């Protein structure tokens with residue numbers, strides 16, 4: 001795969017395409033390239049007016065049939081994202097339909113046939129179709145997942161399968177998995193629970209969907225950490241809740257006096273490793289919020305998404321363990337400790353909520369994936385899970401150190417680093433006058449994926465600027481070269 005020559009001043013070199021493309025069969029190639037280019041255009045990594053490489057060059061650089069590229073370009077043209085230019089060649093449209101309301105042929109588009117809620121969901125979407133490579137946040141090192149063990153457990157599970165495991169699932173998850181999760185949480189996270197309180201869901205997103213529909217009504221207020229997890233924000237918004245951003249200080253969520261005077265129905269917290277800033281909620285603040293929740297009948301949703309990976313000290317116990325009034329709904333996921341496409345997460349509920357959640361889960365989603373749950377239960381039971389976490393803690397610790405070293409080497413103390421004590425990501429702070437969204441767009445065009453901190457805020461303009469950098473999806477030896485590219489993008493913005 002040789003680099004593509006520049007045939008035109010504005011030709012966009014598909015370095016970014018090459019980085020994210022993995023050759024597969026023709027159909028997958030087509031879909032992948034289409035998605036990568038569409039995302040590049042959507043995020044302005046390919047600015048309006050820029051020329052895409054000639055299909056022949058792009059095809060030979062990626063090692064795919066030219067026809068594949070021609071078809072991708074045709075599809076993008078049909079959607080109005082690109083057009084054929086005067087001197088031939090394919091150009092990114094000046095008015096891409098998603099922002100212009102115009103079709104590729106220049107005529108106004110009919111509005112997409114969505115409800116107001118549907119439009120809000122799509123407009124607020126933040127998930128990237130690119131989920132691998134430096135410095136994609138939120139993705140663990142899936143290449144080190146012990147696939148051989150998993151596969152062996154899988155074969156075993158299928159040898160022993162019974163009819164109930166293949167029929168519709170009933171209840172709140174495979175009983176052995178619920179037990180194994182409860183045990184794991186008691187020992188490692190200080191969560192006070194029995195297996196009956198555990199409800200297995202398809203990812204945290206589904207758990208949040210249940211919370212937002214069962215514990216709040218349309219128009220009820222939810223407090224969200226700001227900056228905070230946009231995935232939760234999207235679910236709460238789609239459920240019609242009133243989103244109230246609450247600032248953070250060095251001890252965690254810091255509601256103002258006027259906010260405290262109007263208690264919400266739900267508050268969404270990540271006390272062990274605030275997402276994305278990494279603030280660890282102090283004991284005092286935990287106590288205050290638990291007391292406030294008990295006094296005002298507020299539900300606290302505790303998202304404990306990545307606290308297994310704490311490097312400098314032992315993980316702090318979960319907030320749930322200190323809750324004496326049954327106000328905390330605890331959320332955990334296997335997305336960060338194992339792999340995200342597993343889509344297995346769980347709720348730990350106050351006992352009075354378990355039956356309702358379990359019943360609503362079946363009613364709304366017809367839960368299943370029992371065989372995956374059987375395998376996962378054995379994976380936990382036989383100690384593979386704890387071993388994998390121990391191993392990955394070392395791996396992530398080394399990557400985190402390498403990244404922090406690179407940041408120091410390139411910027412000294414000029415740019416602060418937040419939240420580097422735990423998890424799979426850190427935040428590189430940028431001065432308040434830097435447009436972090438623009439920096440992220442340019443970084444993407446240079447082949448480095450980051451998330452601008454301002455996208456995590458509900459407030460406009462966002463009060464914090466920076467880049468969220470994940471180190472789960474990049475090998476340690478690639479960190480320097482990738483950070484060099486990123487630093488090259490950041491430097492001119494620092495003035």
Ligand SMILES: Cc1ncc(COP(=O)(O)O)c(C=O)c1O
Nearest residue numbers: 138203204205229275305333335
């Ligand atoms: C703050 C936070 N919570 C939870 C999750 C996990 O979500 P899921 O279990 O749906 O993969 C993520 C993933 O990025 C996250 O960033």
